[in-house]
Amino acid sequence: DSGVTQTPKHLITATGQRVTLRCSPRSGDLSVYWYQQSLDQGLQFLIQYYNGEERAKGNILERFSAQQFPDLHSELNLSSLELGDSALYFCASSVGWGGQETQYFGPGTRLLVL
């Protein structure tokens, strides 16, 4: 158990819908990362937050957004869902910088868009 929790574990929805994925980082971790794992794209970095502020963006679609709240939990919002958004979405949290930083991953949320 990494100490990072993600809810829900599974999510089934229809095209065009909007969903919210939630992540609670390890106690004391200020950074939260979101990654997407799909069969065709592999594991891709989406976005990073540090202590409530967006720190970096990766291959995140405009239909997707995220935020980190004062209690440091984070939410990833996916809207106007398409079939191709079906994937496993991971959250990771970390503390420290550079070589001292290690990202710890949650169990993921499996999203299926029908």
Added chain:
Amino acid sequence: AQSVTQLGSHVSVSEGALVLLRCNYSSSVPPYLFWYVQYPNQGLQLLLKYTTGATLVKGINGFEAEFKKSETSFHLTKPSAHMSDAAEYFCAVKVTGTASKLTFGTGTRLQVTL
């Protein structure tokens, strides 16, 4: 930009045999390198990481990896495979800077046979 290449999407070994999973990286600056393991229906678990210093890094579950700058490689090895090692293994690279995202390889699925 940094990148990771994992040679061999599937590797099969007999129980008790040597495990060798290959990873080559590309980075314009000294990288930090990681190996993560993903068991079925689970998140990513850190096996080991290289930051600076000793080039032979020991991790959990008997795995180790050697950073070879001249070969831009960070291959993962284990002297004797166990059935419980069957999983997917991901090599990842990180460079310091504003974004501490991990860039992952495409993964290698390890099968262990009797």
